[in-house]
Amino acid sequence: MATKRNAALARHKNGNTPPSHTRTISRAEAARAADSTGTPKGSLILVGGGEDRQDEMHILREVAGRAKGGRLAVITAASTQPEEMWALYKKLFHQLGVKDVVHVPVADRDAAFDPAVVDTLKSAKVIFFSGGDQVRITSRLGGSTLCDAIRKFYEGGITLAGTSAGTSCMSETMLVGGAGDESHKVGNSLLMAPGLGLMTNVIIDQHFAERGRIGRLLGAVAQNPRILGVGIDEDTAIIVKGGRFRVFGSGAVYVIDAISESYTNVSEDQADKTMSIFDVRLHILSAGDVFDLATRRPTSAKPGSVPPEQARNGAAAAGARQ
């Protein structure tokens, strides 16, 4: 497969008119496909991992519903066991009424330059990234024809969904390490990597309350307060569309806004010193609440706008939780 990749890269380098399968990835076209403000026409559904797969499955049902009778593609690149992951989601999405579910394993970087793989996605209404390790996604897809195609499809109007690592990979910069359950140390700043960049000015973290990750997300935004920190709990999603997101599911979404931060020691050279940061603004959003990414302001759900059964997970609804 290396030849395909090299050929694609060579074409790119030489500036020749690319053949049809690479033409699908032109950034100029992508820009035209987006609306006049440059805002993508598509939606992102970013899940904090641990979505309910047994009971009401509100989140996966929402993802499945976006296929609207068309194709839903599952990218399992994040997983070390892609076949098991595919079998799981194929079953679930079939169960939720999607007939055309296809697998896009992206087993290596060459696959991300394979025109046949891009073709598989061309007719998809939804592309779903399953969980695992986000660096497995970005190291294979980053800068590939496949990644550019996915961006174009999203800008043109399809839904990109992801869970866990499949969520983290969407942002401009992604967290790839840093212990939960401890406060941030000044020297922990390097545990980040460039993401796919489908959502800019944001760092997204997942399994948020469950893995006690507020320390590492605060550490990330302290590096650069331009970046908004968004932490998504398990069985919880943000649905991003037109520069705003709405919260969906049973848990909370934490927005950390350090733009008005008055002091931090994060640039000091004492790496094992615990980080200080003063005057961070924190919002906690739950189902139905909306956040405007441009104005950085939350809006509460209208009373009664969220059916109670959509705001809790299946197990809780069934009384399994105390």
Add this chain to the structure above:
Amino acid sequence: MATKRNAALARHKNGNTPPSHTRTISRAEAARAADSTGTPKGSLILVGGGEDRQDEMHILREVAGRAKGGRLAVITAASTQPEEMWALYKKLFHQLGVKDVVHVPVADRDAAFDPAVVDTLKSAKVIFFSGGDQVRITSRLGGSTLCDAIRKFYEGGITLAGTSAGTSCMSETMLVGGAGDESHKVGNSLLMAPGLGLMTNVIIDQHFAERGRIGRLLGAVAQNPRILGVGIDEDTAIIVKGGRFRVFGSGAVYVIDAISESYTNVSEDQADKTMSIFDVRLHILSAGDVFDLATRRPTSAKPGSVPPEQARNGAAAAGARQ
């Protein structure tokens, strides 16, 4: 012992001049003992649990140093194994140079009305509450002659120290439950109990980052934004004196100020709905930083004011942590 308690309560009820051992608890005297502003002359050293007991022991060394050659009393009321706890701290405080270390087990509520127990504490320069279950402390000491005596000694100038449950019990209202590692649900509001009230307008939580407790502390302050939330990491302490506290130790202290909160759904009647709260102010303080409880403002440590070896725990200093 029940007779002692009943006698003390009866005296209190009848308004008779109490005998000398209960006179030590008069609130009027306590007020006089405090300075003219009513601010206690003593200090609190509140530790988030898990203080280093093997290496540099910076925090226990600070507690020990407050004894200044005098008595240090250990109250093990929080523990189900008070003798083991006593043996541990006796050894540690001896090791740190305190010769007069005494044990005050407070094995039951009667002990908290025993004049002999109060007498043991009369000459103490430091009273240290070990960890366990904070309700074991408050259910025995709350409203007792012992508790009033401790308050008076503190107002008069001694140091009260506590770790873990021994820290939680100091505040006006204390958290006694609520899972870490999940976001707060609207209906979780009852997992609080009245504390000893030695620190007012504050709820203190401990083992903070380590047990992912920001969700429950946010839930607590959302109930009443007058209350400031203070979350203390393990091997970390706040030293409270004159309406301000300074951070000491290897971890962080989180201050959650909801006074400017713009919205919360916490008073809604849908108990299993996840809590929303917008516009919370969050400060993270590390060693040397100071917080003014009256103005609710943090001040950063002066550069170089904290020796590096005091800002990290022994294990980290020894390279045991990655």
